[in-house]
Amino acid sequence: MGPEVFIVMTIFGAVFGVFYLFFSTRNKERLALIEKGADASIFMSKRQKNAPMWRMFILNLAVLLMGIGAGILLAIIIQTIFNVTSEALFPGIIFLTAGTGLLIGFKMTKDLENN
Numbered sequence: 128m129g130p131e132v133f134i135v136m137t138i139f140g141a142v143f144g145v146f147y148l149f150f151s152t153r154n155k156e157r158l159a160l161i162e163k164g165a166d167a168s169i170f171m172s173k174r175q176k177n178a179p180m181w182r183m184f185i186l187n188l189a190v191l192l193m194g195i196g197a198g199i200l201l202a203i204i205i206q207t208i209f210n211v212t213s214e215a216l217f218p219g220i221i222f223l224t225a226g227t228g229l230l231i232g233f234k235m236t237k238d239l240e241n242n
Contacts, residue, residue, distance in 0.1 A: 183239065187232040194228020195221055 157170055198221035205211055205220065 183236045186235055186239065187229065190228045190232035190235065191225055192228075194224040194226075194231075197228075198222070198224030 160169075199217070201224060202217045202220040206216060
């Protein structure tokens with residue numbers, strides 16, 4: 128058994144632990160509120176007229192991928208024009224434009240929810 132198995136087991140255990148704690152804590156909170164006399168209808172999520180979750184996910188994914196593509200293109204242009212041979216150029220520009228894309232996607236999602 129190599130170290131890869133332990134890494135996978137650790138990741139699985141961490142994900143399981145987070146979900147277990149989330150759901151068990153939520154259940155205990157709800158039971159305590161019901162015990163104190165709160166109406167159980169407060170736990171039912173009322174869907175407002177928001178954009179569907181899959182549209183927001185697709186929008187953010189599309190803007191992220193466009194940011195990554197723009198980063199690769201920008202890094203190639205910088206490498207060609209300025210003759211830069213640094214190995215940090217591509218990851219740096221890609222992460223910078225991907226982060227910018229995520230920020231733009233967040234703003235677009237916020238506008239989509241408001242309309």
